[in-house]
Amino acid sequence: GALVYQYPRRTICKSGTSMRMECQAVGFQATSVAWYRQSPQKTFELIALSTVNSAIKYEQNFTQEKFPISHPNLSFSSMTVLNAYLEDRGLYLCGAxxxxFQNTLYFGAGTRLSVL
Amino acid sequence: SQLAEENPWALSVHEGESVTVNCSYKTSITALQWYRQKSGEGPAQLILIRSNEREKRNGRLRATLDTSSQSSSLSITATRCEDTAVYFCADNTNTGKLTFGDGTVLTVKP
Incomplete structure (x- = not known):
């Protein structure tokens, strides 16, 4: 099956600092990657959709200035949370x-971000 | 607002019992998907049912889709403790986005 690894699994950062998270597709080529944030209440927010050879599409309330994404090849994507504050806490999920199989997203286990 | 919503919010059953989770959606869809998320893991797809299908099975799982009422259900028969998870429906639209509902927490007790 398709495997997606996310790193780190957990991270804690000080308020106002930034952290980078990675998403690696193993054994397959990801034609697109969707980054979600899952709140403690389990609700999902789509941050952005990154498709190979296309511009990254950010959803309302999420910007490239705050959540820059890099998608250099078909197996790797990274996203940075800049100037993290309490409201940025959550589980960041990468779906490839x-x-x-364009309708199916294969998710990693996520990067849990805590902000102090 | 969420385009897909599951109900009930939480369910608890004993092993061996059957359970059904429902989902309603508000927009025109190309497909409806059910995902399961176990503790400490990301969501994993269980079933994808296309808009021209009415029922789909996968082992102990059965999904239905009623486009006239914009609703779907996921039934699990002979539940096991390892079925304990949060179950989400997610709708595919023509934009290619996958929008998740808020989930139903299912607890299967021994």
């Missing part, structure tokens, strides 16, 4: 789409 496999060529030929």
């Amino acid at each position: 789409r496999v060529m030929g």
